[in-house]
Amino acid sequence: MALDSDAKQTFKVVGTRPPRPDGIDKVTGRAMYGADATAPGMLVGRILRSPHAHAVIKSIDASAAEALKGVKAVVTSADFGVPEDASVRDVQDNCMARGKALYHGHAVAAVAASNAAVANQALKLIKVEYEVLPHVTDVDEAMRAGAPVVQADRAQENVEGGFSENVTSQCEFGHGDLEAGFAKADKIIERSFKTAATHQGYIEPHACLASMTPDGKGDLWCCTQGQFHVRTVCAEIMGMDASQLRVTASEIGGGFGGKTTVFIEPVALALSRKSGRPVKIVMTRDEVFKATGPTVSSSMDVKIGMTKDGRITAAQARLRYQSGAFPSDTISMGAQSAFAAYDLEAVQTIGWNALTNRPKEAAYRAPGAPMAIYAVESVVDELCQELGLDPLDVRLKNAADKGTKSSYGPTFEAIGLRATLEAAKAHPHYTAPLGPNQGRGLSCGFWFNFGGNTCVSLNINTDGTVGITEGNPDIGGSRASISLMAAEELGIPYEKVRTVIADTNSLGYNDVTDGSRVTFSVGLATIEAARNAIKVMCGRVAKIWGIDEEAVIWEDGCAKPSGPNAGDFDPMSIEEIAAISANTGGPIAGHFEVNADGAGVSFGVHLADVEVDPETGATKVLRYMVFQDAGKAVHPDYVEGQMQGGAAQGIGWALNEEYIYGKDGLLQNPGFLDYRIPVASDLPDIETVILEIPNPGHPYGVRGVGETPIVPPLAAVANAVARAAGVRMTSLPMSP
Amino acid sequence: MKNLHISTTVNGDQTEFVCAPDETLLDVLRNRLGLTGAKEGCGTGDCGACSVTLNGRLVCACLVLGAEAEGAEIGTVEGLATGDHLHPLQRNFIEHAALQCGICTPGILVAAKALLEKNPNPTDTEVRYWLAGNLCRCTGYDKIIKAVQIAAAEMRNA
Numbered sequence: 001m002a003l004d005s006d007a008k009q010t011f012k013v014v015g016t017r018p019p020r021p022d023g024i025d026k027v028t029g030r031a032m033y034g035a036d037a038t039a040p041g042m043l044v045g046r047i048l049r050s051p052h053a054h055a056v057i058k059s060i061d062a063s064a065a066e067a068l069k070g071v072k073a074v075v076t077s078a079d080f081g082v083p084e085d086a087s088v089r090d091v092q093d094n095c096m097a098r099g100k101a102l103y104h105g106h107a108v109a110a111v112a113a114s115n116a117a118v119a120n121q122a123l124k125l126i127k128v129e130y131e132v133l134p135h136v137t138d139v140d141e142a143m144r145a146g147a148p149v150v151q152a153d154r155a156q157e158n159v160e161g162g163f164s165e166n167v168t169s170q171c172e173f174g175h176g177d178l179e180a181g182f183a184k185a186d187k188i189i190e191r192s193f194k195t196a197a198t199h200q201g202y203i204e205p206h207a208c209l210a211s212m213t214p215d216g217k218g219d220l221w222c223c224t225q226g227q228f229h230v231r232t233v234c235a236e237i238m239g240m241d242a243s244q245l246r247v248t249a250s251e252i253g254g255g256f257g258g259k260t261t262v263f264i265e266p267v268a269l270a271l272s273r274k275s276g277r278p279v280k281i282v283m284t285r286d287e288v289f290k291a292t293g294p295t296v297s298s299s300m301d302v303k304i305g306m307t308k309d310g311r312i313t314a315a316q317a318r319l320r321y322q323s324g325a326f327p328s329d330t331i332s333m334g335a336q337s338a339f340a341a342y343d344l345e346a347v348q349t350i351g352w353n354a355l356t357n358r359p360k361e362a363a364y365r366a367p368g369a370p371m372a373i374y375a376v377e378s379v380v381d382e383l384c385q386e387l388g389l390d391p392l393d394v395r396l397k398n399a400a401d402k403g404t405k406s407s408y409g410p411t412f413e414a415i416g417l418r419a420t421l422e423a424a425k426a427h428p429h430y431t432a433p434l435g436p437n438q439g440r441g442l443s444c445g446f447w448f449n450f451g452g453n454t455c456v457s458l459n460i461n462t463d464g465t466v467g468i469t470e471g472n473p474d475i476g477g478s479r480a481s482i483s484l485m486a487a488e489e490l491g492i493p494y495e496k497v498r499t500v501i502a503d504t505n506s507l508g509y510n511d512v513t514d515g516s517r518v519t520f521s522v523g524l525a526t527i528e529a530a531r532n533a534i535k536v537m538c539g540r541v542a543k544i545w546g547i548d549e550e551a552v553i554w555e556d557g558c559a560k561p562s563g564p565n566a567g568d569f570d571p572m573s574i575e576e577i578a579a580i581s582a583n584t585g586g587p588i589a590g591h592f593e594v595n596a597d598g599a600g601v602s603f604g605v606h607l608a609d610v611e612v613d614p615e616t617g618a619t620k621v622l623r624y625m626v627f628q629d630a631g632k633a634v635h636p637d638y639v640e641g642q643m644q645g646g647a648a649q650g651i652g653w654a655l656n657e658e659y660i661y662g663k664d665g666l667l668q669n670p671g672f673l674d675y676r677i678p679v680a681s682d683l684p685d686i687e688t689v690i691l692e693i694p695n696p697g698h699p700y701g702v703r704g705v706g707e708t709p710i711v712p713p714l715a716a717v718a719n720a721v722a723r724a725a726g727v728r729m730t731s732l733p734m735s736p
Numbered sequence: 737m738k739n740l741h742i743s744t745t746v747n748g749d750q751t752e753f754v755c756a757p758d759e760t761l762l763d764v765l766r767n768r769l770g771l772t773g774a775k776e777g778c779g780t781g782d783c784g785a786c787s788v789t790l791n792g793r794l795v796c797a798c799l800v801l802g803a804e805a806e807g808a809e810i811g812t813v814e815g816l817a818t819g820d821h822l823h824p825l826q827r828n829f830i831e832h833a834a835l836q837c838g839i840c841t842p843g844i845l846v847a848a849k850a851l852l853e854k855n856p857n858p859t860d861t862e863v864r865y866w867l868a869g870n871l872c873r874c875t876g877y878d879k880i881i882k883a884v885q886i887a888a889a890e891m892r893n894a
Contacts, residue, residue, distance in 0.1 A: 023830035026838030029773020029813040253839025476836035637833035648876030672782035
C-alpha cells in the first residue's frame with residue numbers, strides 16, 4: 001500500500017487532537033478492565049508457585065486441598081497435554097511447570113474455590129515434594145561450560161561449541177572488512193557493558209475470566225494485547241477448535257509487550273473445564289513480578305574505530321542475552337538494531353541467547369534494542385569525548401539515510417534520522433548552558449516497526465454515520481486514530497465515526513498489538529476499507545444518475561459528477577446515499593484484509609540533562625527532549641504520549657529499575673516499593689518534537705511510533721552522567 | 737470469623753454491606769458494591785490505583801479495612817461527575833490526553849481532586865510530589881501534570 005501518489009499534503013481531520021472516544025469511560029471508572037468482569041457462579045482461581053529457583057517436582061499431593069469445603073477443582077501439569085508445537089509447549093510449560101520448576105515463582109498447581117479465602121487456604125494444603133537443583137541467574141555464568149543446565153537439548157544447530165547447554169541460539173549480522181576498518185581508525189575504544197532485566201511494569205496485573213461449558217465451548221475475557229493470539233495458543237493448549245473459543249479483550253491497563261502472551265488464561269480455562277463453573281484469576285503484583293515479563297538481561301562488548309574527524313571506520317558488537325527459562329529470539333532483534341543508526345563500511349554483530357532460572361522473557365517495547373543501542377551509543381559518546389568532537393556532528397556524519405545498506409542487511413528507504421538529528425542540533429536545548437555537576441547526553445534510537453495481519457470492517461449505518469470494527473486492543477488512543485483516518489477518507493466529521501474492538505468471533509484474524517503496528521496497519525486497512533465503501537456508494541449513485549461509475553467521484557462526504565461532461569447532478573451526501581440504501585442494493589460496507597508490509601523503520605534522538613550529586617551519586621534528570629519521526633502524526637497528542645511514556649520507561653531503566661536475584665536464586669524485589677519505576681516527582685517535563693518524513697509504505701505516510709522512544713534514554717542518560725560526573729557507567733541501572 | 741455489618745456513605749449515598757473483618761475497603765468497593773473504578777495495581781499501597789477518600793482524606797483503599805468505613809464518608813472516582821457534568825479534572829484529562837491505558841486514571845483523578853481541595857494553586861513541583869504515590873506507566877506524567885494545572889486554573893476562575 002504505497003503512499004498516495006499525490007502525496008496527500010493537507011489533511012482535514014488527521015493531525016487534529018479530538019477527544020478520544022473511550023475517554024469518558026476511563027475518567028468515570030466505567031471502563032471494564034481485566035479484573036472488572038464477573039459471571040454467574042464464578043469461582044476464584046489461585047496459583048501455587050515454586051519457592052525454589054530450580055527444582056524437580058517429584059510429586060504433588062492435592063488430596064487435602066480437594067477435600068476442603070468450597071474447593072471445586074485443582075489442576076497441575078497432569079491436566080494438560082503436551083502440545084506438538086515447541087513455542088506453544090513453552091508457553092504452556094511456563095503457565096504450569098511440567099516435571100521441573102524452572103524459576104522462583106513458576107506455577108506448579110492451581111485451585112478454583114468459592115471465594116479467595118478458601119482458595120488461599122487450599123493452596124497451603126497442596127503438598128509438593130521438590131528435589132532442589134543447582135541454579136543460575138546470571139547470563140555470563142549461564143553460558144559458561146559446566147553451568148547448571150536449565151533445559152537440555154534446546155540449542156539450535158548453528159551454536160558454536162565451548163558453551164554450556166544453556167546457549168540456545170547464535171546469530172550474526174553485518175558486512176565489510178572489519179580488520180581493514182579498524183586499521184583506518186585513529187582511535188579505537190572497546191568496552192563491556194551489563195544491563196539488568198526490567199519489567200514492563202503495567203499497572204494492571206494480568207486478569208482473566210474463563211468459562212467452559214460441558215459441550216466444549218469456551219469464552220475467555222482477558223486483558224491482552226492480542227485476543228486472536230490468545231485464542232490460537234489457548235485453543236491449541238486446550239485441544240479446542242478455534243471456532244469454539246471466543247476471546248474478548250477487556251480494556252487493557254498497559255502492556256508494553258508484556259501482554260502479548262498468556263500466563264494465566266490456560267490455567268483458568270482448565271480450572272473452568274474441570275469445575276464446570278466460570279473461573280476468574282487475577283494476579284497479585286508479586287506474581288506479576290515473579291512470573292510474567294520481564295526483559296532479557298545482557299552482557300555486551302562493543303568495539304568501535306573512528307577517525308579523528310569523526311568517521312566511524314569499523315564497528316563490532318558481541319551481545320549475550322539471557323531470556324529466562326525458555327528460548328527467545330530477542331537477541332536477534334538486539335543484534336540487528338545495535339548499529340542501525342549508522343552508515344558503516346565494516347560492521348559485525350554476533351549475539352547469543354542463554355537460558356537461566358528466571359521467568360520466561362516477554363517482549364518489552366522494542367525488545368532487544370535498548371540495551372544493545374545503549375552499549376553502542378556509550379562507546380560512540382566516549383570516542384567523541386576522547387577525540388574532542390561534537391556528539392551530534394558525529395552522529396550526522398555517520399547517519400544512515402535513504403539508500404544506506406543497513407548494518408542488518410536491508411537498504412533503507414526514506415528515513416527520518418538525519419532530519420531528526422538536525423532538529424535536535426537546531427533546538428536551543430542543545431546549546432543551553434549547564435551548571436556544575438550537570439551534563440548533557442544524547443542518543444539515537446531505532447526500531448524496525450511491523451505491519452502484519454489485519455482486518456477492518458467498516459459499515460455505513462443507515463443514517464450515514466460509520467461503525468468500524470477492528471481487532472486490536474486500544475492501549476494508547478488507537479480508537480481515536482482509526483476514527484480520524486476513516487473520517488478523513490470519507491470526508492465526514494470525526495464524531496460521526498465509532499470504532500469498536502471485536503472479539504475473536506466477530507472479525508478475521510488480527511496480529512497482536514505489537515511492533516508499533518496498529519496506527520500503521522489498522523489505519524491502512526481502515527483507509528482501504530473506506531475506499532471500498534466509497535466505491536460501493538459511487539456505484540449506487542451512478543445507477544441513480546444513469547451514468548458510468550467512473551464518472552462519479554467522492555469529495556467532502558458526497559458523491560459528485562466527475563466533471564461537466566458527466567452530467568449535471570446535485571451532489572449526494574453520505575446520509576442521503578445511506579438513507580436509501582435498501583432501495584439501491586442493500587446495506588453498504590467496506591472491508592479490507594491484508595498482511596501489511598512497508599511499516600517503515602523509525603528513528604528518534606533524545607537529549608537528556610542530568611545533575612549528579614558528587615557525594616551520593618544521586619542523579620536527577622533536569623531536562624529531557626524527544627525528537628522523533630512519526631511519518632504522519634495522526635493524533636499528535638497520542639504520538640507525543642508514546643514519546644513521553646517511552647522516555648520515562650527508559651529513564652527508569654537507566655537509573656533505577658532492575659530484577660535483583662539473591663545467591664539463592666530467589667527474586668528479592670517483587671513489588672513496586674523495591675522495584676522502583678519513575679514517579680511524577682522523579683521526572684521533569686518531557687518535551688517532544690514530532691518530525692514527519694512520510695513513510696512510503698502507507699497512504700498517509702504513517703509510521704509506528706510506540707517502541708522507538710524507549711531505546712535512546714538508556715544511553716542518553718548514561719552519556720549525560722558520564723559528562724556530569726566524569727565517570728562512565730557501564731552497568732545499568734546506574735543506581736548509586 | 738463472622739462477617740461485620742457496616743453502615744457507611746459512598747459518594748453521598750447511604751450504603752450498607754457485610755464484609756469479613758480482614759476484608760479491604762478496596763475488595764468491598766469492587767466485589768460487594770460493584771464500584772470497580774478503583775483498581776488494584778499492587779495491594780500494598782505502592783501504586784495508588786485504588787486511591788479513594790475516607791472522610792475527605794486521601795487513602796489507598798487496599799490499605800484500609802472495609803470495617804473502617806463504618807459511619808464514614810467514602811469518595812470514589814464514580815462520584816466525581818455530577819450527573820452528566822464531568823468534573824473539570826475529568827474533562828481536562830480527556831481534552832489534554834492525560835491518559836493512555838487509563839488504569840491509573842481513577843486513582844490519579846481522586847488524588848488530584850484531594851490536592852486541589854487543599855491547595856487550589858499548586859506549583860508543578862507540588863503536583864508532582866502530591867501525585868508521587870500514583871504510578872503511571874504510560875504517560876511519563878507530563879500531560880497529567882499539565883491537565884491538573886489547567887483544571888486547577890479553571891476551578892480557581894469558576
